[in-house]
Amino acid sequence: MIIVKCGCSRYIHVFPSYSEVCPFCGKSISLLSNAGDKTETQQKREFLSAEEAKHWQENERGAKIVTGGLFDNPLSFLNETVSEIDSCITAGQFSKALYLIDKVLEWVPGRSEIYWRRLLASENCKTDMDLLRKGKILHNNTAFINAAKFANDNELPVYELIEKAESLAVTLLEKALAEQELHDKRNTNAEKLLYEYGQQLKRHEGVAQENISQLEEIERLIHEQAIDCETITGEYRYALADILTASRTVGNHSENEITYDKKAAWESQLDMICSASMNEINQLKEVISSHSAFGNQNNLVQKQNAAKSKINGNISDINAIYRQIQNTVNFIEDISYKYTKARKAINLGSYSETAGLLSERFNEIIKQAMDRTSGDVN
Secondary structure: OEEEEOOOOOEEEEOOOOOOEOOOOOOEOOHHHHOOOOOHHHHHHOOOOHHHHHHHHHOOOOOEOOOOOEOOOHHHHHHHHHHHHHHHHHHOOHHHHHHHHHHHHHHOOOOHHHHHHHHHHHOOOOOHHHHHHHOOOOOOOHHHHHHHHOOOOOHHHHHHHHHHHHHHHHHHHHHHHHHHHHHHHHHOOHHHHHHHHHHHHHHHHHHHHHHHHHHHHHHHHHHHHHHHHHHHHHHHHHHHHHHHHHHHHOOOOOOOOOOHHHHHHHHHHHHHHHHHHHHHHHHHHHHHHHOHHHHHHHHHHHHHHHHHHHHHHHHHHHHHHHHHHHHHHHHHHHHHHHHHHHHHHHHOOOOHHHHHHHOHHHHHHHHHHHHHHHHHOO
8 A cells, every 4th residue: 555646636545456546536546657667566565665675685584474484585475465465455355454464563563554554454444535434433543543653754644634534524524414404304394384283273272262161151051050940840849858758657656566447547648648749750740841941951961062072072183283293393303313313423433324314425525524635735
């Protein structure tokens, strides 16, 4: 992996063994034009400086790697291993890449570009742009810290650019989330719906109040009519009460021995009492069925039941509107929850929720963040 300058003046990381496309301008990058017409093999061998190569050549006898194998040419081994690492990263074989990176770091622990490869592989990323899409991961990242620590004059500005781009991406993404959240909420027409529901509530509550007032008036009339009915039936009730009292006196003062004549007299008295009570009851029934006061009371009771039915219908309609209001509010709250969760995830280093909410706009923002900071490297 080397740093080259595209024709659009942006500096980017590329793998020497693979064709690359600039993430900014979309054009293919010619490594030979950036490398002074060096061959690909020569570019790969630049993994080690001339001084390091001399060191390895002087100490190549007995050189070993983790597996314990012997190599007559450590320089060749390292270059081939780094090339294999690049192949693994490009193919998405990140576990194998990390294994090979650990082997190389045992030989040359102070190489910035190897730590950058470790950063990519540990985050399952193939390119620098993938890192930015992944999330806020550079802060306190050991691989990034080591890459910056051992970076040369060409590498450090690019690493700093990516770090700035990551910081800018967070700002841009948070702003985009706020805009998208407002857009999504407006698309629900919640404001219009809640206004319409409010108007419907006013109408239904007005009708319900009218029905309640009518019910109160009906119940007042029922109470007054009940007093009239009590007055009309009063004399019959008093007469029946007197008859009941009389019936309780029959036989109360009898002697121990009840004669036939006494028994017959009592029976005659009870027959007269029963006849009188039946007469009063029939007259009372006749009054109830014929008097207008009782007919009016029955009509009022029917009106009372009808008014109660209307009010129950009003309550049902009002409750239905409240449910619609609650559903609308819940829908808005669900949107707020998703965006709040995405914002929290950004600060925790994850962009997955944000990418899902912003869709294609997410990649545009990441590219914009890289593009706006690329001018810092000359």
